[in-house]
Amino acid sequence: MSETTITVSETRRSWKDVDLRAVAPFVALAVLLAFGTIVNPNFIGIDNLLNVLTRSAFIAIIAVGATFVISAGGLDLSVGSMSAFVAGTMILFMNSGAVEGNLAMLATAMVFAMGVGALCGLANGLTTTIGRIEPFIVTLGTMGIFRALTIYLAEGGSIAMRAPDLRALYRPVYFGNIFGVPVPILVIIVVAVIAAFLLYRTSFGRHVIAVGSNEDVARYSGISVERVRTLTYIIQGLCVAIAVLVYVPRLGAATPTTGLLWELQAITAVVIGGTALRGGVGRVWGTVCGAVILEVVGNIMVLSDLVSEYLIGAVQGAIIIVAMLVQRSLSRRR
């Protein structure tokens, strides 16, 4: 956002340097893991760790999308309510019984959700690029819109999956595992691999970074800034939809509070992962690590008995700042 200036003066580059910056979030995570083990030995148990990783799926997947938006110099505050909206419409679709056969229905519903997500992203993208309004305002607006639509669809209550057999069929998408690895963790990995490929290995990814780094230069180089930015919002929408696909089988319902504050968590994960909010840098794996860090902090809070219930928020806030300090001091090598 701000901070457009790079202090060339103080950061010199060497290979060590680059590596450190990329590993910094992982080091912060390792420190947290050690801390958690000290606080409560149960923490490092395989079950607990799998739980934590599995839960981090929603934020991780959404944050991978946010990595694109932010790298391209945008911002999306609407992802939380977009999740609720996509989940709500998807469940309503499944409840409508529009398709015969459970498996067919489930597949169609998934495609439907992806479509809704992409459309939501498209709306955000077009409004920021063609309307030329600060993404902060646009997505704050759509945040209200998606949330209100969900409430409207739920008529103030919640939208729950009705058919029990469909639910049973869908359940393994969150609770199942393949060779002992929970499905959501596999989904994170697949999404991150595709995203990393897209961002680092394709010309689209290159253009994303260029647009975030200097819009004018990108434009002069024949890159359609509007197209690239809009595409990042669509990717964000798709990621939200994928997160929803994993989310719905877990709780089987969408409520007006679904996805509340996920936008802040997603952005935090992105920043902890080493992506700069001003754009021009994108680190997919760092983002995933950032999402896991957030989830681990929450987990440690529940497992520990150190602080009063009232103060958990304070400790959580402090840990995130400290994690960031660890990260920064590492990447500055001083």
Add this chain to the structure above:
Amino acid sequence: MSETTITVSETRRSWKDVDLRAVAPFVALAVLLAFGTIVNPNFIGIDNLLNVLTRSAFIAIIAVGATFVISAGGLDLSVGSMSAFVAGTMILFMNSGAVEGNLAMLATAMVFAMGVGALCGLANGLTTTIGRIEPFIVTLGTMGIFRALTIYLAEGGSIAMRAPDLRALYRPVYFGNIFGVPVPILVIIVVAVIAAFLLYRTSFGRHVIAVGSNEDVARYSGISVERVRTLTYIIQGLCVAIAVLVYVPRLGAATPTTGLLWELQAITAVVIGGTALRGGVGRVWGTVCGAVILEVVGNIMVLSDLVSEYLIGAVQGAIIIVAMLVQRSLSRRR
């Protein structure tokens, strides 16, 4: 060092242009006022308008502080929970009965609140500048910290003013008026005048803009970037404290919901007012206008019978986007 190129080619500047950009938010407000009157004639009644203006005081005052932070290239997400924290400690101080005499107590409590606000701002400022962490993360962290501390102090409930006579003495600060003008409106005006003076007429204000425009240039011009940034956070803290001074006499209590989402509203007010989130531009009066716009939109929603209560959030979001579009198209004159 990056982003040094400005498309001089595409943004042209003339006196007309400048004026339009500064009036744009006011035009948007006028359009809204007209719309409100059509929807419900009660809207334009003097009582209703005074109510709305009075209520906008909190966000307006906080947003004036945010104008400094944002102009200098920073961001503060903690203002909402900071408000709750300052209000809570101020009330606890008044309840402590540490000072004899109601008037003396009230005065001391006010000074105390300002002190707490300034310290909270200082904490934010030092952590971002010395710790060199993105302000987004720092203030997200302190947002959690201030909120949790408030809940801790309130033991989950609310912190209410105990002494009824002290409350009676304090009440007019929100409910009173001077020559028919409610006190909070006067406070907005005084704060905005001082802020405008500071930002436009003093060297500190110049430095704020310089730091927000290009940190390196500021540093090479002998400006202490850290000092200026930290000061903007302190100003933000003081503005929060002033808002709290007006807030506390209204309901006489601080609760866990005090100041919830005020940060988003304050930032929105700043942006609607014409200040760019990337820094380097600051418009105090535009900010005040932005805060009023937000409050007016909410007021119209309640006064109208157009939409279901479930959809209000959607319409509100849409109106803000449209207000921004009006604003932008005006300032682009195309």
Add this chain to the structure above:
Amino acid sequence: QEQKNVTIAVSIPAADHGWTGGVVYHAERAKVALEKLHPGLKIVVKTSPDGASQANALEDLTTQGIDALVTLPHNSDELTDPIRQVKDKGVFVTVVDRALSDPSIQDLYVAGNNPELGRVAGQYLKDNLGTGDVVVIRGLPIVIDEERQKGFDEAIAGSNIKVLDKQFGNWSRDDAFRVMQDYLSKFPKIDAVWCQDDDMAVGVLEAIKQANRSDIKLVIGGAGMKEMIKKVADGDQLMPINVLYPPSMIATALELTVANFYDQIPVRGSYVLDATLVTKDNANEFYFPDSPF
């Protein structure tokens, strides 16, 4: 007496407004009292800001090994499955306030009665006001709010009570103040106000006081916040009654659950607390000056 080691987990919403604040307060207090009473007892209280994180907390609590779970779920639809998982591990489950979609999961159900809260308020209006214009301030758009609203609507159905407007006050004093101010601008005559929660009533009263309006005869809140109970006890004109919905129900649930382990009496079934109508006569019974709520 031999020492018996029992671990009970309490999972409740975070203290995000007055009532939930009261829940956390009573849970913490009951924890201290009960642990003192039973040396082998360990009670772990965890709060969560939303449904998804409550599901997380349930997983985390279960991994630590617990004997019983006392939970006030954010949302029944969402949390039925996560609680079922806890149950499947052989844990005794007590559900408070919000019944699960599948009632067979809960061993014990201790509840306030949300539809009843709305119904009692509506009934009182119907009986005492007869005819008149009422404005409603709802909480947040979630199930509890919907249930209370439904109960209210059913109670006044067919009467001459007319609901002029409904808006959300988000269970916040500030938002309720704002909505009430706007109602006062919008409607020249309002006979009564029903807001679902006493926190919001604080804002409503202040707005009425500022507007100097004499047409409003009644303000009905709910949930039994101590300041409001005090008003009722003191015979306040504007606020003669309150409808109870005590956050202390969490303590009741905890006590019952503990009894199941220590008193050798199996405790099962449903305990539905009444949405008691608090009037001047019985108000003192419900006034707890030390409670934060």
Add this chain to the structure above:
Amino acid sequence: MTHSPLLAANSLFKAFGPIEVLRNIELEICSGEVHAIIGENGAGKSTLMKLLSGHLQPTRGSLSINGEKVALVGPVDAEKRGIVLVHQEILLAPDLTVAQNIFLGRELKRGFTVDDRAMNAGARDAMRSLGADIDPTRVVGRLSIAQRQLVQIARALLVPHQLVIFDEPTASLTPVETEALLNVIHGIRAKGVAVLYISHRLAEVKAIADRVTVLRDGQLVTTRDAAELEPVDMARLMVGRDVSKLYPDHAARESEEKVLEAEHFSVPGYVKDASFYLRKGEILGFAGLIGAGRTELMEGVVGLRPSRGTLRQNGMSVRFNNARESMDAGIVYLSEDRKGRGLLLAQDLRTNLTLASLKKFTRGPLIDKAAETAALDNAIVEFDIRTRRKDLLAGQLSGGNQQKLLLAKMMLLSPRIVIIDEPTRGIDIGTKEQIYKFIARLAESGLSVIVISSEMPELIGICDRIYVMRESRVVAEVTGERMNESEIVVHATGATFEEAALVAETA
């Protein structure tokens, strides 16, 4: 002319608001020629080039390519037609690497993926052909201005082109790189490509151009064969008067008083163990190649970078932690990077002028805007800042005028010691003369001046003494007789005298 016109401008006009900056320009560029455009700062050269390359659209008039009338809708369109512009300002994405920038928007692909190996190799070759050895995987944001300039040139030359426009490409280059670039230009001309070349270094123009067009005040004065013109004539045509004597007489005053001394002074990562001194009333030069560390040395001295070692001012040991402290001690530093570190491009001239010395313009807490305006008027006269309006943003000034504004800004601090990094980068010959005079006057009035410059004639012309830096070290001090180009090049490059003489000759 035997060539057919490749690109022709037919009575072009360009106005920004009410101000006309170009009037009735008629220009023909033929394939295989190097056509130089010269003119004073603000004459409209860059604007004309932007019109020719689609970055700006003319208010009136038209362009034709190969006799066919065209309207260029944007730079991409122009590039498709084979017209590329190397900007005066650096236009690169700071977060991308050298290779990524060079291939931006036209990445080499292998299947779906970008072929980074091929692009790195291509970028390395492109940089080598410009005589630069920059690692293609380095991030552009960390390169020096000169290095970025080279990357930008490499990028432009990569597309198939019929006309290459260079807007002051050599302003930040040292003789060695300039030499390489001129060779490249000879190469492209030989392939039948047309070159438009803007430079304030008239010797360079003389050496490379076939034809020369002179602009003055937005109007085309004349187009002539380069063979007919000597640099003096060009200067006269540009400025409208004789500029026969560029460098002022400046008698080195033999004051032995050392106002600034550095001993074993290091700037970690950039400068090792530098020792130098500056006398009162002296003009001291620092020569060296790009990346030698001259800039960093001075930034270390004034406290803009962490440093180690001894620094004495007037015999007393000092250490500055930031620019404010050194300014208060009477030492000011003018950055070479006027856009990145010198001026706030999005703010107006007044704000920029007084930014470093605001204290002088405050009465009580208030900024005295009238005094600021007066100071701006003064600066415009004293430094000959060519601007038709005073309410322009700094970014809207022509490059040379920005430099003058920066000079004015720093002189407002009334310093005792002035350190100027590349004082005349992008400045026209008439103004150069003024700046040299100005520097000489400063020295005569008892101030001391340090000049860092990549233009050796300039250093030799105005300095009393010159230090030469090479690879982070001060390697030599040259005075008197030994202050000549080949001597300096020898020290700067570590080459032999014969090689050095060759370079010096062509530069």
